[in-house]
Every structure is written in C-alpha cells, then in structure tokens.
Amino acid sequence: MKFDQLRRSKLNNWTIVHLRYLVGLAFFPSGMTKLIGHRFTSISTDNPIGYFFEALYQSGFYWNFLGVAQITAGILLMTQRFALLGTLIFFAIITNIWIITLSLSFTGTWVITSLMMIAVIIILIWDHHKLIPLVSNKKDLVIKHFPPVDKIWIIAGISYTICFTFLSLFNPMMEETSGLLTAILLGLIFLTFMVSNYIYFKNRKKIL
Template sequence: MYEKLRTHKLNQWLIIHLRYLLGVAFLPSGLTKIVGNRFTQISTDHPIGFFFEGLYQSGIYYNFIGVAQVLAALLLMTQRFATLGAVVYYSLIVNIWLITVSLSFKGTWVITSLMLLACTVLLVWDYQKLKGIFAYNTAPKITLYPDPDRLWQAAGIIYFVFILAMSAFPADRLFPKISAVMVVITFVVSNRIAYKRYKKGRKFIEDINPTMQQTKQ
C-alpha cells in the first residue's frame, strides 16, 4: 500500500507542492521576527497580546524563531533537503499549534492544525528515510524512491526568493508585484514542463509495450 502511494505520479506532485505551500506559510511570519517587528498589535491586556509581547521582548530568541522558520521553509522548498526541512518544520509547528490551542485563538487553531497534519503527512511520506532512527542495533532496509528532479528544485528556489521578496517590501511597491508575477510564471512553466515530460514518458511506454509483445511472440 505504502509503495503504491509512494510511486503514484499524482501523489508525488501533491507532495512537492505541499512542501512549497508549507514553506510559503512560514516565510512572512519568519521574516517579521528576523527584522525585529512585532508579530501582532493586540493589546497586552489580552492573553494573546501579552504572550506575544513577552516573546517579542525576548530579543535574540524572537529573532531565532524567525530564522528557524525561514530555514525550515527553505529546506522544504529546495525539495532536495525536504526531509530535514519536514523534521525542523514539525518541531516548530507543534509548538505553534500548542500556543494557538492553549490561548484559544479564534479560528487560528484550525489553520495550525491543518499545517501540523500536512507536515505529519510529509514525515510519513519520507518514512523510509527516517526509520533508521527507530532501529536498534540493526541495519534497516531502505527502499529508494525517486526524489523530485532539478526542475522542482529550481522552482522551489525561485518561489523562495520571490515570495521572501514579496514579504519584505510593502504590497503597493513595484517589486512585490513583479515577484508575484514571477511566482505565477514559475508555477505555470514548471508544471507545463513536468506535464510534457509525463506525456512523453507515457507515450514511450505505450509505444514500447507492443514491440515487447511482438518480440515475445
């Protein structure tokens, strides 16, 4: 069952874009913490505002959380280091989820719950790479599955750079608008190339199967 899910082309495409999506979700909030801006303007009279003001006043720790979020996003979006990115991301999103549940965020806990679920899916997807951690005094058998090729790795880097730029500049400026256009172009072009490769590979299999049957006869 796992192998069938893992080798399905549509599932592979979904996982690649789930990594992009989770990475994008961390970039604006991570960058906000890195540059030292407050995450929220809620009054300190409210428990949520009081908590985030205390977190903001922690200084270097506040910046460190931002760096960790951006790093997790980058690792995920490169695709090449996505397994490590999922591990780092999971440690962060578990804490964020607990904060939103504990402080009774209205609606936000639903979003963080979905993010936690999505990251869990990524860890299950890469279980064959992680199962050695749970092995005791044995050499686990690792099944090798194809990782995303350079097309998706390049697209991930482009997404990271331009979405980070969109988060860094005011929305009414020209550069964020150009960045948004570049993100859309990257999505269209990368998926068009991937689809053409898929159709070409499928046609090759369809063409070679009759030839193999004739050879057997």
Template sequence: MFRIIDLLRTKTWACLFVIYLRYLIGGAFVYAGWGKALGGRFMPAGTLQLPPEQGISIDLFFEALYRTGLWWSFLGLGQVVSGALLMTQRFATLGAVAFLPVSLNIFLITISMDFHGTPIITGLILAGNLGLLVWDYRKLSPLLYPNRDGKLLIRAQSDQLDRPTYWQFLGVVLLITSLSFGNRSHIGVWALLCLLEGLIGWAMYLILNRRQKLST
C-alpha cells in the same frame, strides 16, 4: 499504510501534491518568520485582542515574546530555516523533521491562547507536516532502529518526477519571493505572486513533460 505510501509515490498527481504542499507550508513560514528573524514585531500593537475574561491579551503575549530580543529572532530564524529546507525539495525530509517542533508549538499556542478559528489553520499545518514525515517514512525509519553495525541501504521511490533540478529551481524562486515580503507587509501581493509562480511552474512542467513524451 506504508504500502499505500509506496504506491502513491509512483503517482504523478500525488508527487505534485507533496511538492506543492512543501512549497505552501515552507513559503508561509518563511514569510512569517523572516520578519521575526530581523527583529520585527509579529503584528502591530493593538491588532490582536482577546476578551477580558481570557486573563491575558494576545498583544501582551506577543509583546513579551518580542521583548526577549535574541530568542524572538531565534524563533523566526527557526521558521525560516525549516521552511527553506522544505522548499528546496532536495532537503525536504530534513525540513519536515526540523519543522515538526515548530508546527506543534504554534498549534499548542493557538489552542492555549484561544485564537478562535486559528487552531483549525495551525492544526491543518501540523497535519500536513506529519503527512510529509509519513511520506518520507523510508528515509526516517532507520532512526528508529537500535544501534547496530553494518551497512544500511535505503530504497525509496523519488518524488521529483525525474526533474529534481526543475523543482529545486522553482523552490528557490518561491523562497526569494517569500523573503522579499517577509516583513508581514503586503500579504495579498505576496500570496498572489506565489500563486502565479506556482501555477506557471506547474504549467511549464506539463509542457516539458509533454515535449519529452512526444520526442520519445
């Protein structure tokens, strides 16, 4: 499997997929977490409900979390930091590691609380997170080695398509957009803006890449 990953890292389409997967997961959780970090509720009271036989309503569950105060803000800040690291591309490996307990925790909550179809979405997010960790296995593999003396050299094919600064800049733009709407309001506007920015960024990359090929 690792040979396949090494091969995929040489493919432009695979690198673009990973870059935009980081934007997607990171942006979604920056948007969702910033409101919590600022002390806001997850959803207005009464928006989420479960059948009486469930034993506890989602409203009650999130209200209890909200009333913890500092811990609630800490949860949101954890989402924002891990999501932002993913979006920078430069620190994406660290972001994927930091995001694993967050994504796993959210997935287990949606299963435990029987969020109907939501576990499918959170399961896909968790799978994407695990995929990003596998993608960067060469950078993470030394963590599994026993302590030893000596120098360690990590060789990994770059996934930035020879334009790391460009993808970092686009990540910052998407991060600022997500933070601007990170109070769980105007979700449609936020999603549309991020989609447009992502498409424009992709188109600009193709234009720059074509110009570079023509000039060589």
C-alpha cells in the same frame, strides 16, 4: 495499494511537492517579521494573546532566533532535496505553535494551525522510509530506493524562495514602488508555477 506504489505515482509526487511549497511558504511572512525585529501583532497587552507576543518580542535575540528557525524550515522545504530536514524542523515549531493557539484560545487560528499540523504529518509519513534507520536496529533492514526529486522542482523552489523572501522582507517597508514590486514578484511566482508544471507533465512517462 502498497506504499511504494503510492510513492511512485506521478500525481501523488506532484501533490507532496506542492504541499511542501505551501507549508514552507506559511512560515515566510511571520518568520521574516521576527527576523527583522518587528512586532508580529498589535493586540493590546491587556489581552493574554497580546501579552504573550509582547513578552516574546521583548525577549530580544530569542525573537530573532524564532524568525531564523521559521525561515530555515521554510527554505529547506522549498528546496525539495532537503525537505525532510525542513519538515522535522517545521514539525517541532508548528507543534509548539499549535499548542499555544489551543491553550490561549486563539479565535479561528487553531483551525489553521491544525491544518498545518495535518499537512506536515502527511509529509513526514511520505518520507518515513528515510527515518526508519534511526529507530530500527535490524541489521538486515533494507530501505527501498526511490527516484530523486526532479531538478525542475528544485529550480522552482529556488525561484519561489527568492520571490517569497522579497515579498515578506521588502514589501512592508516600501510605499510608492510596493505595488509594482508585488505585481512583478507575483508574476514570477505564477510563471514559475506554470513553466515547472508544464515541463513536469509534458513527459508523462517520467517518474519524479
């Protein structure tokens, strides 16, 4: 089956859209932790992993910058419309993290980062046609046009972004109301998922 046929498949589009959501979500907790200036781990500095993260934490603004970069990549992926830019930023960051988890022998973490690497590569392959003009000098090159992202996914991405931001930012700092807030936000996430998918699959003839 040709790439353009795969690209126009409703199921394939649904899979990529939600893979972007999943990958984008992965950076929110750790990114927000760095952005607000908290330590990412409590591992002792006697351990090479703990020493490494403590050194990053003590770097000051660079620690916050890492958080900004992760959150930015996550938000761009969640928007769907600017997902390619988010994917490129995410790819640069996750490649660095992947190498770190391998070199420092993180127990089990390298499996997670490897899966994230595979996911982001799949997303890059999906949008590779948008990158062709950057690496090709052919004047007669024709890039096929594919339908834009459905607005329902953009709206859903905004909802997910707001919910994940509040979950990552405020939940760790709240005590009495944290349980209620978490329940409300998780409810909104579930509602967003159900409504967006219902609207999308309701019209089966419509191509994303």
